[in-house]
Amino acid sequence: xxxxRCYLTDVKRAGDVIDGLKPHTIFHSGPHVExxxxxxxxxxxxxxxxxxxxxxxxPNEAVRKAEQGEVKFDSSLDHNAISCLCGATSExxxxxxxxxxxxxxxxxxxxxELGMQFGRYDTKTLDNLVWVKEILAPTLREALRELGGLEMxxxxxxxxxxxxxxxxxxxxxSCLFQRTIAPSVVNVSDKKTAIQVLKYMAGIDLFxxxxxxxxxxxxxxxxxxxxxxxxxxxxxxxxTEMGLKVSSLGHQWFKAPSPTxxxxxxxxxxxxxxxxxxxxxxxLVDMQGLGGGAMAAGIAHVLSTGDSADDAIRYSKEMMRISxxxxxxxxxxxxxxxxxxxxxxxxxxxxxxxxQVCAVGIAHNKPGVGLIGFGMVRVPMACYQSSYEAxxxxxxx
Amino acid sequence: xxxxRCYLTDVKRAGDVIDGLKPHTIFHSGPHVExxxxxxxxxxxxxxxxxxxxxxxxPNEAVRKAEQGEVKFDSSLDHNAISCLCGATSExxxxxxxxxxxxxxxxxxxxxELGMQFGRYDTKTLDNLVWVKEILAPTLREALRELGGLEMxxxxxxxxxxxxxxxxxxxxxSCLFQRTIAPSVVNVSDKKTAIQVLKYMAGIDLFxxxxxxxxxxxxxxxxxxxxxxxxxxxxxxxxTEMGLKVSSLGHQWFKAPSPTxxxxxxxxxxxxxxxxxxxxxxxLVDMQGLGGGAMAAGIAHVLSTGDSADDAIRYSKEMMRISxxxxxxxxxxxxxxxxxxxxxxxxxxxxxxxxQVCAVGIAHNKPGVGLIGFGMVRVPMACYQSSYEAxxxxxxx
Numbered sequence: 001x002x003x004x005r006c007y008l009t010d011v012k013r014a015g016d017v018i019d020g021l022k023p024h025t026i027f028h029s030g031p032h033v034e035x036x037x038x039x040x041x042x043x044x045x046x047x048x049x050x051x052x053x054x055x056x057x058x059p060n061e062a063v064r065k066a067e068q069g070e071v072k073f074d075s076s077l078d079h080n081a082i083s084c085l086c087g088a089t090s091e092x093x094x095x096x097x098x099x100x101x102x103x104x105x106x107x108x109x110x111x112x113e114l115g116m117q118f119g120r121y122d123t124k125t126l127d128n129l130v131w132v133k134e135i136l137a138p139t140l141r142e143a144l145r146e147l148g149g150l151e152m153x154x155x156x157x158x159x160x161x162x163x164x165x166x167x168x169x170x171x172x173x174s175c176l177f178q179r180t181i182a183p184s185v186v187n188v189s190d191k192k193t194a195i196q197v198l199k200y201m202a203g204i205d206l207f208x209x210x211x212x213x214x215x216x217x218x219x220x221x222x223x224x225x226x227x228x229x230x231x232x233x234x235x236x237x238x239x240t241e242m243g244l245k246v247s248s249l250g251h252q253w254f255k256a257p258s259p260t261x262x263x264x265x266x267x268x269x270x271x272x273x274x275x276x277x278x279x280x281x282x283x284l285v286d287m288q289g290l291g292g293g294a295m296a297a298g299i300a301h302v303l304s305t306g307d308s309a310d311d312a313i314r315y316s317k318e319m320m321r322i323s324x325x326x327x328x329x330x331x332x333x334x335x336x337x338x339x340x341x342x343x344x345x346x347x348x349x350x351x352x353x354x355x356q357v358c359a360v361g362i363a364h365n366k367p368g369v370g371l372i373g374f375g376m377v378r379v380p381m382a383c384y385q386s387s388y389e390a391x392x393x394x395x396x397x
Numbered sequence: 398x399x400x401x402r403c404y405l406t407d408v409k410r411a412g413d414v415i416d417g418l419k420p421h422t423i424f425h426s427g428p429h430v431e432x433x434x435x436x437x438x439x440x441x442x443x444x445x446x447x448x449x450x451x452x453x454x455x456p457n458e459a460v461r462k463a464e465q466g467e468v469k470f471d472s473s474l475d476h477n478a479i480s481c482l483c484g485a486t487s488e489x490x491x492x493x494x495x496x497x498x499x500x501x502x503x504x505x506x507x508x509x510e511l512g513m514q515f516g517r518y519d520t521k522t523l524d525n526l527v528w529v530k531e532i533l534a535p536t537l538r539e540a541l542r543e544l545g546g547l548e549m550x551x552x553x554x555x556x557x558x559x560x561x562x563x564x565x566x567x568x569x570x571s572c573l574f575q576r577t578i579a580p581s582v583v584n585v586s587d588k589k590t591a592i593q594v595l596k597y598m599a600g601i602d603l604f605x606x607x608x609x610x611x612x613x614x615x616x617x618x619x620x621x622x623x624x625x626x627x628x629x630x631x632x633x634x635x636x637t638e639m640g641l642k643v644s645s646l647g648h649q650w651f652k653a654p655s656p657t658x659x660x661x662x663x664x665x666x667x668x669x670x671x672x673x674x675x676x677x678x679x680x681l682v683d684m685q686g687l688g689g690g691a692m693a694a695g696i697a698h699v700l701s702t703g704d705s706a707d708d709a710i711r712y713s714k715e716m717m718r719i720s721x722x723x724x725x726x727x728x729x730x731x732x733x734x735x736x737x738x739x740x741x742x743x744x745x746x747x748x749x750x751x752x753q754v755c756a757v758g759i760a761h762n763k764p765g766v767g768l769i770g771f772g773m774v775r776v777p778m779a780c781y782q783s784s785y786e787a788x789x790x791x792x793x794x
Binding site: 158161162163164171172175176178179180182183186187191194195198199201202299300302303308309310313333334335336337 | 555558559560561568569572573575576577579580583584588591592595596598599696697699700705706707710730731732733734
């Protein structure tokens with residue numbers, strides 16, 4: 001997880017590059033979940049994808065097709081992709097390509113948008129999906145190609161020195177990315193398009209989270225499959241269940257019901273009762289030592305969750321206790337530039353009773369509403385317990 | 398100092414807006430200093446300005462004219478302007494305009510460039526000055542006018558949450574500024590110009606320091622002239638002497654020989670023996686609670702000076718001890734979002750023995766070399782002692 005050097009290289013069509021993403025198939029975040037067990041916001045995201053692809057004309061028709069099995073669903077992380085929050089990914093969507101040049105593998109994520117991926121399927125959301133596909137995607141594709149790809153670790157490293165924890169707070173990384181790519185955006189497009197694209201990116205403080213997530217998947221794939229390892233290699237939620245994988249234990253998800261938020265701040269008019277439990281693959285970033293593990297670097301994020309500065313510093317120290325190493329390239333200023341914690345060991349979690357802490361966006365539990373706040377969750381202990389039992393069975397049985 | 402709301406409104410011609418900036422006059426940083434007592438890097442900056450204005454054809458001719466009094470020198474801060482580092486400002490140069498809309502006054506600073514203002518007068522520097530005047534200035538002028546001016550406090554406030562101390566570390570503020578102005582830059586210029594301007598701004602992490610300095614001057618002018626006040630209202634150095642003003646004591650500078658750096662990091666090939674003592678008006682920013690006073694917000698800057706994270710936090714706490722208030726809009730995450738210290742009281746300095754700490758760029762002591770590193774200085778106690786004596790004489794005499 002420490003040695004990988006990843007590049008944001010391209011924008012491609014999802015169906016052309018994501019394994020198994022056939023017509024009438026939609027990939028979602030977290031461990032695989034069937035339609036009938038899907039949480040409200042994830043269903044919304046699937047509906048939006050069906051409308052976007054033209055597989056349904058109305059939300060009702062989309063629901064009917066899903067219920068009748070005419071559209072298949074599967075987990076992004078079980079393929080070479082990753083999904084943001086509710087994260088539907090279907091064949092016509094444009095995706096970022098991140099290449100792990102240390103290990104040679106690639107991962108994909110749908111381009112940033114705050115509607116479908118956060119559980120909305122209204123007209124504005126669908127219009128925006130078309131704009132993302134027809135305007136944003138070709139512009140960023142040409143711009144990234146002009147740059148010859150963009151090395152991601154220097155941006156993440158610098159962003160951690162600029163108050164990002166690089167999950168829910170990525171404003172610095174997004175600004176650095178925008179500053180780097182802006183001249184190429186201008187060069188490859190007409191004036192009107194360039195202005196639209198620059199404004200769109202500037203309007204999404206979280207913009208660079210999407211490449212960071214694809215990087216996390218490209219890094220996780222490289223770290224998975226080490227015999228005898230008790231390190232968690234994947235972590236994700238589908239809004240119904242949260243699950244983790246362990247490097248030595250193949251592709252089995254060790255799951256538990258999705259946790260709720262022990263601290264949260266909501267947009268006006270919303271409260272705990274509106275929140276869906278954790279949903280999304282972005283907590284893979286936390287598992288790799290950004291997000292919750294890097295909260296001491298991104299202290300200002302507590303303004304969005306209700307935690308204190310001391311909580312933020314404590315999280316990083318706690319994650320160091322359950323991790324086997326540090327990433328000396330991803331440094332935390334306030335901890336005298338110690339590296340972010342890397343490699344959560346399920347044995348250390350069970351020994352200390354400290355489970356992974358994750359910074360998360362909160363989706364409304366009703367279909368069609370979207371993002372309503374930010375909060376913090378802990379990975380359920382049951383995930384560590386069942387994976388440790390499986391480990392013992394495999395190696396000590 | 399806390400209530401001012403300032404806007405970056407325009408780019409104008411220095412001679413049109415800066416009081417007293419006539420032909421064959423150059424304004425410099427710090428208290429007024431005659432040519433014969435000027436430090437090497439400041440002389441270089443004056444030479445560059447004379448060459449740029451066409452008042453001299455060669456550096457030798459420029460020196461001769463300066464020696465013979467054919468060019469006059471005066472202090473920017475004694476007029477409605479402020480100068481960066483060595484900071485020559487002459488009539489043809491383009492300047493940012495910052496308007497203090499709370500008090501109605503304005504201040505000006507020459508546009509960002511890293512040659513003349515840092516003590517160079519080579520051909521590349523002079524060519525760049527022409528580019529700044531002919532390309533950068535009109536582009537930013539039109540872009541700022543299209544935006545209707547840019548409120549500065551929200552950018553500074555956000556930058557402090559993003560690891561800037563907002564003096565020597567302003568990369569976040571510069572990124573936020575660039576993200577905001579980029580669409581307008583594209584809109585008001587042709588493709589080639591837009592790309593040049595975006596790349597130029599992206600290449601200067603300190604870019605937004607210039608507007609921040611002009612804001613500091615616009616704020617200082619509004620805070621100056623309060624009867625019975627023992628608050629320092631100005632602080633600056635010319636490379637020979639450092640001086641401060643006290644709000645109640647008119648426009649007298651209380652001066653001492655320029656201090657050297659008690660900690661510093663140099664570019665490769667340079668060391669303490671190459672450094673000119675502190676030079677520049679940017680320490681006015683520190684005096685207002687950014688820079689040294691906000692170092693706990695900009696901890697990563699210690700990577701550029703050789704200090705530790707603990708030093709950074711200590712500086713902010715020390716500055717709170719010698720200041721009369723806090724700016725609740727400029728918050729420091731690691732100190733549980735306490736406001737930055739505002740209003741250094743000369744009595745508190747003398748009581749505690751703690752003098753103002755400032756984050757500074759370091760100019761080479763030989764003409765023509767430029768910036769060679771970053772370090773920290775303390776304001777000489779003599780400045781506080783002599784100003785306190787003057788205060789006693791005026792009010793208790």
